[in-house]
Amino acid sequence: MMIHSPRGVEDILPQKVLQYQWIEKEASSLFSLYGYEEIRTPIFEKTELFHRSVGKETDTGKQMYTFLDKKGRTLSLRPEATASIVRAYLEHNIFTKSREWRVWYAGPMFRYERPQAARLREFRQIGIEVIGEGSPYLDIEVIEMALKFFERIQLTKLQIQLNSIGCKRCRPLYEKELRNSLKKDLKNLCPICQRRYQSNILRILDCKKEGCQSITRKLPPVENYLCPDCQSHFKKVKEGLRELHISFTLNPYLVRGLDYYTQTIFEIISPHLGAQNTFCAGGRYNDLVEELGGPPVPAIGFSIGEERLLLALRKEKESSLPQISPPVYIIIIGEENYKWGYKIANSLRSKKIKTKINFSFKSLSSQLKEANREKVQWVVIIGQEEVQKKKVIFRNMDSGKQWEVLWKEIDKFSKKIGS
């Protein structure tokens, strides 16, 4: 029986590797313009770290790949990067060296979930975190930077959903209000929401079921319950975005899944993605650093699902994604001439021209067929006659035109190929 890759994980074949490299490179160059440096944290951490950050009872907490190492330590593959980055921030005492820390990352994350469209067990995220600054103007800059990134890679169809879920002072008041208002309608909510009423009451707000929505739409929005600080923070964020002509949708029912969020939260969604339409999400987490044993400093971040982003990009404009460029293809007729092919290949490579030799020594016809199948543009033909006359044939596969080129003039001719 053939061994298959495990469920929910997949190979990224060369054509797609190129696409991942491209978006990561674009992210790197843009984020560095905003003062972010790259950080690389471990793929696994002590399970406890995620329990304390993501929340033990959230599904993300339950969906971790957790295992024991040989010494019996409980470790988990990271389900997201924020916890690791805060851990690193504290472990290296960054707060004693600088007031604000800006980092970006890209890499694989793992969650044990049932795979579906745009959702895998191993998936990649690109993200940023800023620790140490609580200004609403930073929130604006962070959102603006995310949009600039999507603009750079030419993703145009997207929508920003924005909300504020308050802080540890005002959110409990709102949750209490929800609990009171929903009490009488509890039996009319779907079974899942009845469970949420106990576990995570905010999540009832973004239930997709009609029945639940007709009840929740009558509830007062969070905004009414924000404390003065959170209210003024949110107001500045909204005004700042408008000043930058960034259009966003205020969504009072937007709630994030991870426990640690406070104040500003946002999601960016794409119409191309089906049920899993959020490809970028983030927000403030002003209490997390302190909860993980550090000083009470605010923070903000977002992350982008690379698979989802690429999926949306492919739907939108496949042609704007980078393609593998075909090599110049060297066909040698007759095994005895192989060393001349080798010599010519290396002289092209020294000019930075990608070159591949066909070592099959099959008939010219079948080697041309192979070249055609690989969609190459230029073929070099070397046979007995060429070796004797110290020349080669360059054949353009699109036009069918051929040039006889002397060996000493190959460098000159190679400029034609480069263009």
Added chain:
RNA sequence: GUGAGCGUAGCUCAGCUGGUAGAGCGCUGGACUGUGGAUCCAGUCGUCGGGGGUUCAAGUCCCCUCGCUCACCCCA
């Protein structure tokens, strides 16, 4: 974790109410022995996802299992 749909050739799929597998594309070769893509000809193509059961007979019916896909839950 829940639900639905689907697993037949390398790929896309056909195979009616059971009678021991087919098409197109691809691939290889030839027509064209040093010139690819078009056309024609020939050839290659299968443990019918796996296991068990019913039956004289199972790709087809039943059960189990694995996998894929989508949705729910949740999330990037």
